[in-house]
Amino acid sequence: MVIDCHAHLTNREASASWAEDDHKLIEAADKLGIDQLCCSILPRQRPATPEGFRECNRWVAEAMKRFPGRVLGYCYVNPGYQREALEEIRRCIEDFGFMGIKLYNEYRCNEPVVFPLVELAIELKVPILQHAGHAHYFVKEQPRLSDGGHLSELAERYPEAMLICGHIGGGGDWEWTIKALRKAPNVYLDTSGSVVDEGMIEMAARVLGVGRLLFGCDMSLTAGIGKVRGANLSERAKRRILGENLEGILHRRAEG
Numbered sequence: 602m603v604i605d606c607h608a609h610l611t612n613r614e615a616s617a618s619w620a621e622d623d624h625k626l627i628e629a630a631d632k633l634g635i636d637q638l639c640c641s642i643l644p645r646q647r648p649a650t651p652e653g654f655r656e657c658n659r660w661v662a663e664a665m666k667r668f669p670g671r672v673l674g675y676c677y678v679n680p681g682y683q684r685e686a687l688e689e690i691r692r693c694i695e696d697f698g699f700m701g702i703k704l705y706n707e708y709r710c711n712e713p714v715v716f717p718l719v720e721l722a723i724e725l726k727v728p729i730l731q732h733a734g735h736a737h738y739f740v741k742e743q744p745r746l747s748d749g750g751h752l753s754e755l756a757e758r759y760p761e762a763m764l765i766c767g768h769i770g771g772g773g774d775w776e777w778t779i780k781a782l783r784k785a786p787n788v789y790l791d792t793s794g795s796v797v798d799e800g801m802i803e804m805a806a807r808v809l810g811v812g813r814l815l816f817g818c819d820m821s822l823t824a825g826i827g828k829v830r831g832a833n834l835s836e837r838a839k840r841r842i843l844g845e846n847l848e849g850i851l852h853r854r855a856e857g
Contacts, residue, residue, distance in 0.1 A: 602636045602637065602844040602845075602848060603634055603635050603636050603637075603816065603826075603844050604635075604636060604637045604638075604639065604673075604816065604843070604844045604847045605630070605635050605637070605638045605639060605793075605816060605817055605818050605822075605825070606639050606730070606765065606791050606793070606815040606847050607639065607730060607765075607767060607768060607791050607793040607815075607817030607819045608626070608638035608639060608640045608641075608817075608818060608819070608820065609640060609641060609642060609643070609819070609820055610622075610623050610626070610640045610641075610642050610660065610664050610672070611623055611642070612642050612643065612644070612645055612657065612660075613660060614645055615645055623667070623668075626638070626820075627668055627671055627672075630671070630822065633822055633823065633826045634826070635818075635822070635826065636671075636844070637670070637671055637672070637673055638671065638672055638673070639673045639674075639675060639701065639847075640661060640672050640673065640674060640675065641657070641661060641674070641675035641677045641703040641730075642657040642658075642660050642661055642677065643657065643677060643703075643705060644656070644657055644677075647679075647705065647706075647707065648679055648681065648707045649677070649678070649679040649705075649707065650679070650682070651679075651682050651685035651686075651689070654677050654678050654679055654686075654689065655685075655689060657677055658674070658676050658677060658689060658693050658697075658699075661674040661675070661676075661677075661699070662674060662693070662697045662699075665697070665698070673700040673851075674693065674697065674698070674699035674700060675700065675701050675702060675703035675730055676689060676690050676693035676694065676699045676701070676702050676703065677702075677703040677704075677705070678690060678702070678703075678718070679705075679707045680704065680707060680708050680712075680714045680715045680717075680718055681708065681714060683714065683717060683718075686718060687717060687718065690702055690718065690721055690722075690725070691721065691725070694725050694727055695725070699727075700727060700728075700851055700854075701722075701727045701728040701729065701730060701765075702718065702727060702728070702729045702730070703729075703730050703732075704718070704729060704730070704731050704732065705732045706732055706743045706745050706746050706747070708745050709745045709746070709747045709751050710729075710731050710733075710747040710751050710752055710755050710764075711747070711751040711752075711754045711755045711758075712745075715755070716758075716759075719755065719759050719762050720759070722762060722763070723759065723761045723762050725854065726763075726853045726854040727854055728764065728765050728789070729762065729763070729764050729765065730765040730767055730791070731747055731752060731764060731765065731766060731767055732746075732747065732767045732768075733746070733747045733748055733749065733751075733752060733766045733767045733768070733778070734746060734748060734767075734768070734771055734772060734773040734778075735748040735749060735773045735774045735775075735777045735778050735781070736772070736773045736774070737773070737774060748773075748777075748778065748781065749766055749777070749778040749779070749780075749781030749782045752764055752766050752781075752782065752785065752788050753781055753782055753784065753785040753788065756785040756786075756787050756788045757785065759787075760787055761787070762787055763787060763789070763850055763853070764785075764787060764788045764789065765788070765789045765790075765791055765815060766778065766782060766788055766789065766790050766791065767791055767793070767817075767819070768791060768793040768794035768817065768819045769790050769791065769792055769793070769794065769796075769801065769805060770792060770793060770794030770795065770796035770797065770798075770801060770821075770824075770825075770828070771793065771794035771795075771796065771819060772794065772796060775796065775798070775801055775805075776804065778790075779804055779805050779808050779809060780808065782809060782813075783808055783809065786813070788813070789813050789814070789815050789846070789850075790805055790809060790813060790814055790815065791814075791815045791816075791819075792805070792814060792815065792816055792817055792825065792828065792829055792842065793816075793817030793818050793819035793825055794819055794821060794824075795819075795821040796824075797824050797827070797828045801828070802814070802828055802829060802832040802834070802842075803832055803833050803834065806832075806834055806838060806842075811834070811838045811841050811842060811846075812841065812846060813846070814842045814846065815842065815846055815847050816829050816842050816844065816847075829842055829843060830843075
């Protein structure tokens with residue numbers, strides 16, 4: 602199995618051709634040998650309201666029915682609406698079979714408002730994919746952007762949590778991020794993003810270990826699959842990154 606741990610479906614308010622766009626995503630995955638995509642949809646207006654994230658999650662649930670076995674769902678929420686977020690997570694995981702939780706930049710992941718969501722993720726045995734990056738400058742549009750240091754702090758507080766640091770190839774200082782995660786064994790690093798710098802995947806494998814890397818594209822599908830398949834790693838290591846590591850995470854919930 603090749604599983605993209607970081608994908609997105611089309612927001613229906615953003616594109617009238619959302620159905621066609623979603624079909625094109627599946628077609629592209631077919632051509633590249635990607636068996637499953639772990640998807641979320643983000644509201645156009647953020648910070649997200651409860652109405653906004655509920656609607657996006659409903660669209661993901663519908664996509665899981667349209668593409669059975671191909672689309673796996675992340676439940677996207679805004680931690681600032683704590684009661685609504687916790688209710689939505691439980692509903693999506695327990696009733697609709699979503700595989701994890703997606704958090705963006707409404708809050709840094711180490712802020713106390715996020716802690717109840719992490720505790721519920723531990724209870725439900727699902728991972729949290731955290732949008733992250735370590736920029737060389739202050740990102741005015743994302744003042745609460747999380748980075749590897751914030752994730753490491755959260756991981757130390759909750760060693761039972763399964764945390765995924767989003768898109769090492771999404772821009773910013775990927776070397777800093779890799780180093781920041783060295784002592785956080787329960788934080789996985791997803792390889793997604795359009796950046797294909799030489800040595801990025803190899804350094805992540807060397808410093809963190811192959812077992813902590815998850816293949817992802819974040820919609821840069823050709824670059825995403827190419828930088829893993831072209832990495833100077835063994836075929837066994839590539840198989841683990843491309844799917845086996847994430848299968849192990851998903852099996853934790855299946856095992857009860």
